[in-house]
Amino acid sequence: ATTGGGTPQAGGGSDLIKVGFSQLGAESGWRTANTESVKFNLTKENGFDLTFVDAQQKQENQIKALRDFIDQGVDVIAFSPVIETGWDEVLQDIKDAEIPVVLVDRTVDTTVADPFVTWIGADFTKEGVTAGEWVKANHPDAKIFELQGTMGSGAQTNRQEGFRSIVGDNVIGEASGNFTRAEGKAATEAALAAYPDMDLIFAHNDDMGLGAIEAIEATGKKPGVDIKIVTVDGVKDGLQALVDKKFNYVVECNPAFGDQLAELIKKVAAGEQVEKSTIVVDEAFDQTITQEFVDSRTF
Ligand code: GYE
Numbered sequence: 069a070t071t072g073g074g075t076p077q078a079g080g081g082s083d084l085i086k087v088g089f090s091q092l093g094a095e096s097g098w099r100t101a102n103t104e105s106v107k108f109n110l111t112k113e114n115g116f117d118l119t120f121v122d123a124q125q126k127q128e129n130q131i132k133a134l135r136d137f138i139d140q141g142v143d144v145i146a147f148s149p150v151i152e153t154g155w156d157e158v159l160q161d162i163k164d165a166e167i168p169v170v171l172v173d174r175t176v177d178t179t180v181a182d183p184f185v186t187w188i189g190a191d192f193t194k195e196g197v198t199a200g201e202w203v204k205a206n207h208p209d210a211k212i213f214e215l216q217g218t219m220g221s222g223a224q225t226n227r228q229e230g231f232r233s234i235v236g237d238n239v240i241g242e243a244s245g246n247f248t249r250a251e252g253k254a255a256t257e258a259a260l261a262a263y264p265d266m267d268l269i270f271a272h273n274d275d276m277g278l279g280a281i282e283a284i285e286a287t288g289k290k291p292g293v294d295i296k297i298v299t300v301d302g303v304k305d306g307l308q309a310l311v312d313k314k315f316n317y318v319v320e321c322n323p324a325f326g327d328q329l330a331e332l333i334k335k336v337a338a339g340e341q342v343e344k345s346t347i348v349v350d351e352a353f354d355q356t357i358t359q360e361f362v363d364s365r366t367f
Pocket residue numbers: 095096097098099173174190223247272273274275300301321
């Protein structure tokens with residue numbers, strides 16, 4: 069409740085902005101850092117009454133959380149959709165309840181008109197292109213295995229599309245590792261057997277690349293040398309692997325945009341005009357980064 073000039077509002081009793089945030093999970097270092105950044109910025113001191121719910125990478129959990137937010141009559145709903153489709157009904161219900169939606173990180177594909185007020189996240193297609201261009205310039209004959217993120221997520225479909233627009237002809241195999249270290253390892257074990265001549269892995273995130281390192285080392289091969297590894301995210305563990313020369317190239321995807329999110333939510337709650345999208349700016353790193361740089365990384 070933001071209006072009323074200090075008069076207590078029904079149910080709220082304060083001028084804090086009631087925000088329901090549905091996080092999709094805790095699958096990766098990126099996600100953990102993103103959650104920390106959200107919680108660090110959406111505090112009472114900053115004017116927010118945050119309800120945070122982790123969906124454990126299950127869409128049904130997310131839909132339930134969103135319905136609970138409608139029932140609670142929050143001022144703003146923010147959510148990171150685990151996959152792109154399947155939101156039509158709940159988005160329509162949120163719209164009917166006249167609760168503004170701020171889409172965070174991943175994207176939706178829906179038939180609902182104007183399903184969200186604003187979206188903040190990274191340009192996943194560009195991340196894939198950046199990775200592809202590095203491969204094309206440095207390993208033009210690479211035989212690539214693509215370790216995909218959660219199938220049907222914006223981060224997977226768009227990174228794949230961007231990457232393949234540059235080096236699609238070099239991709240000899242693909243499998244999903246669901247953005248987790250354990251599944252990335254398992255998928256790489258299977259790939260090492262199925263595609264013995266693969267010599268480069270493009271992993272859609274650091275965690276799956278870190279799982280791939282374990283699988284490669286278990287066969288006696290050298291990650292970063294016998295099998296090159298290119299990833300996306302640039303969380304501390306990923307950059308450490310780059311300094312250790314087990315990763316070859318990392319395209320950044322910065323998770324620490326909770327401050328920008330807080331500003332957006334404030335404006336949306338106040339009914340102010342906001343940009344339809346906010347792109348979080350990313351860099352890319354190769355093996356020339358220093359240990360000091362990695363040590364100073366905050367996520
Ligand atoms: O790259 C990955 C996480 O949606 C950008 O999700 C996010 C991705 C991120 O699991 O590590």
